[in-house]
Amino acid sequence: GQNIDQPTEMTATEGAIVQINCTYQTSGFNGLFWYQQHAGEAPTFLSYNVLDGLEEKGRFSSFLSRSKGYSYLLLKELQMKDSASYLCAAALYSSASKIIFGSGTRLSIRP
Amino acid sequence: EAQVTQNPRYLITVTGKKLTVTCSQNMNHEYMSWYRQDPGLGLRQIYYSMNVEVTDKGDVPEGYKVSRKEKRNFPLILESPSPNQTSLYFCASIPPGRSSYNEQFFGPGTRLTVL
Numbered sequence: 001g002q003n004i005d006q007p008t009e010m011t012a013t014e015g016a017i018v019q020i021n022c023t024y025q026t027s028g029f030n031g032l033f034w035y036q037q038h039a040g041e042a043p044t045f046l047s048y049n050v051l052d053g054l055e056e057k058g059r060f061s062s063f064l065s066r067s068k069g070y071s072y073l074l075l076k077e078l079q080m081k082d083s084a085s086y087l088c089a090a091a092l093y094s095s096a097s098k099i100i101f102g103s104g105t106r107l108s109i110r111p
Numbered sequence: 112e113a114q115v116t117q118n119p120r121y122l123i124t125v126t127g128k129k130l131t132v133t134c135s136q137n138m139n140h141e142y143m144s145w146y147r148q149d150p151g152l153g154l155r156q157i158y159y160s161m162n163v164e165v166t167d168k169g170d171v172p173e174g175y176k177v178s179r180k181e182k183r184n185f186p187l188i189l190e191s192p193s194p195n196q197t198s199l200y201f202c203a204s205i206p207p208g209r210s211s212y213n214e215q216f217f218g219p220g221t222r223l224t225v226l
Binding site: 002041042043044045087089095096097098099100101102103104 | 141142144146151152153154155156159161167169170201203205207215216217218219220
């Protein structure tokens with residue numbers, strides 16, 4: 001079966017660092033997407049990891065371990081506008097193919 | 112402006128009355144996809160299309176149809192809607208090539224209620 005797990009909710013403090021974990025078990029795996037979704041809005045693309053390792057993009061970094069079926073999204077220097085849901089999604093055969101989403105992690109930032 | 116448009120944005124209908132939700136993109140992307148989003152379940156893929164006349168089932172295709180007769184449009188068809196299809200629907204398109212993935216877009220969403 002296909003399964004993607006991520007925590008339902010997390011809370012962090014403005015200016016701090018937070019790591020959102022995602023584990024996956026899928027039949028077929030090409031890469032791992034991370035999206036940000038503010039309440040009432042459409043998801044927006046953050047990253048796509050295909051190879052093992054850390055990829056940094058400004059305040060956001062994403063890590064993938066294919067052998068462990070594990071990824072994380074690291075957010076640094078948190079700002080209030082980072083309060084949103086973060087969606088982890090596995091692309092099964094190629095990046096433009098069947099995509100399985102986790103249920104999302106709702107991140108709340110407190111001052 | 113690069114964008115994905117969906118229509119209608121909101122729809123209330125009754126069981127059994129056929130409806131179509133349109134999706135259009137102006138970026139010449141080959142790949143398009145439909146999702147539904149429900150509380151606690153996250154986004155679930157309904158259908159996807161890798162190019163004109165090429166469509167494949169996602170995770171939850173039952174009760175839905177799609178067509179891809181031209182690259183820019185990917186309509187979602189509910190032949191006989193039922194209350195369990197009440198949901199928030201998103202259309203998305205992704206460009207080819209990983210270096211362009213920041214140019215992928217989701218549409219604004221269609222909130223459908225089936226009574």
